[in-house]
Structures are given as C-alpha cells and as structure tokens.
Amino acid sequence: MKYLEEFQNPDLAGGLLADIRATVTRPWALMEVCGGQTHTIIRHGIDQLLPPEVELIHGPGCPVCVTPLEMIDRALEIAARPEVIFCSFGDMLRVPGSSRDLFRVRGEGGDVRVIYSPLDALRIAEDNPHREVVFFGIGFETTAPPNAMAVYQARKRGIRNFSMLVSHVRVPPAVEAIMNSPQCRVQGFLAAGHVCSVMGTDEYPALAERHRVPIVVTGFEPLDILEGIRRAVRQLERGEHTVDNAYGRAVRPEGNPAARAMLQDVFEVTDRAWRGIGVIPDSGWRLSPRYRDHDAEHRFDVARITTREPAQCRSGEVLQGLLKPHQCEAFGTTCNPRTPLGATMVSSEGACAAYYLYRRLGTPDASREASPVG
Numbered sequence: 001m002k003y004l005e006e007f008q009n010p011d012l013a014g015g016l017l018a019d020i021r022a023t024v025t026r027p028w029a030l031m032e033v034c035g036g037q038t039h040t041i042i043r044h045g046i047d048q049l050l051p052p053e054v055e056l057i058h059g060p061g062c063p064v065c066v067t068p069l070e071m072i073d074r075a076l077e078i079a080a081r082p083e084v085i086f087c088s089f090g091d092m093l094r095v096p097g098s099s100r101d102l103f104r105v106r107g108e109g110g111d112v113r114v115i116y117s118p119l120d121a122l123r124i125a126e127d128n129p130h131r132e133v134v135f136f137g138i139g140f141e142t143t144a145p146p147n148a149m150a151v152y153q154a155r156k157r158g159i160r161n162f163s164m165l166v167s168h169v170r171v172p173p174a175v176e177a178i179m180n181s182p183q184c185r186v187q188g189f190l191a192a193g194h195v196c197s198v199m200g201t202d203e204y205p206a207l208a209e210r211h212r213v214p215i216v217v218t219g220f221e222p223l224d225i226l227e228g229i230r231r232a233v234r235q236l237e238r239g240e241h242t243v244d245n246a247y248g249r250a251v252r253p254e255g256n257p258a259a260r261a262m263l264q265d266v267f268e269v270t271d272r273a274w275r276g277i278g279v280i281p282d283s284g285w286r287l288s289p290r291y292r293d294h295d296a297e298h299r300f301d302v303a304r305i306t307t308r309e310p311a312q313c314r315s316g317e318v319l320q321g322l323l324k325p326h327q328c329e330a331f332g333t334t335c336n337p338r339t340p341l342g343a344t345m346v347s348s349e350g351a352c353a354a355y356y357l358y359r360r361l362g363t364p365d366a367s368r369e370a371s372p373v374g
C-alpha cells in the first residue's frame, strides 16, 4: 500500500540503522513526543534494533493519557445527567475516573454515544433539540481544528443545545516543561509530525536554541522514525541543535494556515493540567469568550470538580519519560487493559498499552537482537 509499505521496507531500514551505527560514538537519549510514534517503535522493535548508545524515551504524546483525572470526573458528572447526550470518541469511554468510567455511566442509564467526528455531535444536537448535546473535546493540535470547527458551526447555525467540554493541550509548552525538569535526561526530540502539519515549525527554533537540543520533525512509519533518529544523532554528534524537518511530505514550515486561523478564532491559550504531571503554563486551549455559550464547563458548572491522582498509578512518571511501563509494579498484574489503573494502559496510543500489547511476554530490555521491521 503506497505511503505505508514503502515506509516499512526492511532493506531501507537496514541502511538507516547502519548509518546510525556508523555515526554514534557515545550515549544519547532521545524522546519521541507522540504516542503513535511510541507504538511504532515498540511494535516494530525499533528500540531493540538501535545501537546500545541510543536510548528512546517515551514522551507525553498520548492525548487520552494526558487528559487530567478531574476532567474525566467532570465528563462523568455531565454524562450522568438525564437531559444530556454525551458524545465522545471511543477511546475515552474506558478511561478510569475517580470511581467509574463512561462505560459504567452508560450502563447505569446515561446516554453516552461514540462518534467518529465532532460534526456527528452537531447533527445529533440538531436531531434532538430538547436535549443537551455535549462533545468531549480532547487532544493535541491535531484534533483541535475539527473540534474548533464544530463549535464555530454551532454558533454560526444557532445550534444552542450543543456544547463542548474542552481539554485541549499544546505540545511546545510540554517540551519546555520536560526540559525544565531537574530529572530530565532528554538530549534531543523527535517532534510529532502531525502536530507540525497543523501548526508548522515556528514554535520550535527558540526551544531548540534555549535548551540546546536538536528537534527533528518526524513521521510515524518505521522508516520515518529511523530517519528522525538518524538526523537527531547526527546533530548531537556534531554538537548542533537545530530544527530539522524529516517529514517533508506532510509538514510545511507555516503548517496549515486555515486550521491555525480556525484555532485562533475559537480558542484562547490557557494553563492546563496534564494527568500525572500537573499544571503546565500556557499548555492548553479553552473556548474564547465569543464562544463561551458553548462551553460545557460553564453550562454545567463542573469547573468546581477537582481530583487527586491515585498513588498506585505511575503514569505521570511514564508520561515524563522517567519510568518505562514495565518498571511499574502494577504493569501486567493489577493493571492490564481489562482492569486499567491509568489511561496509559487504556489508550490505543498509551505507552503502557504498547508494552502490554507487544512486550509483556518478553523482557523488554533483555535483547537488542534484530527483529524485522515491517
């Protein structure tokens, strides 16, 4: 299949690996920011194919995983109201809140519906004018534009019974927070290509310069990941720290101007809590005052709900790259996809889920023997 199989070619992967091996002379730690990249790395064993000097650290790039517990609890309270039709993408339904999840709310009679586009929620609102339709808008710069479009359309078309519970987050402030952590070991970043396809790359040069780290915009297929690593290692070995776009087939420096304009119209930047990490300044979006009528947090007065993270789940450390999933005591025992303790075990992009899916039967760091890419 074009654009998929051609980026999984084992011969080309072998060439990139040989180049990385020939270039590296000392240990380097790179962070892949996106959960999709983490799954590609673990699924194809890319971390085990790399020379031992190159360590991959998994970053906080899973949108479901970083949605804070208190936001899940707010969603649960809204979804349980009899007048509400609560719409969400499917992977949020099993994310545990303090005492239950959206599946449980649905089992208890709540009208919780899985949708595939935020515009589906708008249609449901038009079809049910006497109900309140709430869409759970989560995620990074990638999902924010279509969600912004839904709110824009609701206001334009006068669909007053539609609102959105907003928990959007932004990548660059998270990178900044990681680099400012005293425990940080990251020396270079593989930036998420799909985020940059929306936002462009203009937020990254200052970050790269301030923290003296190479930032390579990277795609999601095995060859994309290897090329991103190759370019990052080459910069590190040369003592360079620039922004390099290795995902040119999707990313332009200016990003997607129409999407950025929509984001700027509908949202405004705000401080945002990240699950297991805490509040990161300017790391999120909320609806701008012009769209406040469509803000579910205000409409249902749930901003008062605050929650403490459970101590037994160490996903905050996983999301900051301080702990590998299999190093958590609960991994694969009390915490598994059927009885998850944290969102990183639930989400299709979660690091704990990736290790459970592809690594639980082996010892994750035991072998660096080559396994086929592709």
Ligand code: SF4
Pocket: 312, 313, 314, 315, 316, 318, 325, 328, 329, 330, 331, 332, 335, 336, 340, 341, 342, 343, 344, 345, 352
């Ligand atoms: S294995 Fe489970 S308990 Fe441990 S960090 Fe991951 S989600 Fe949390």
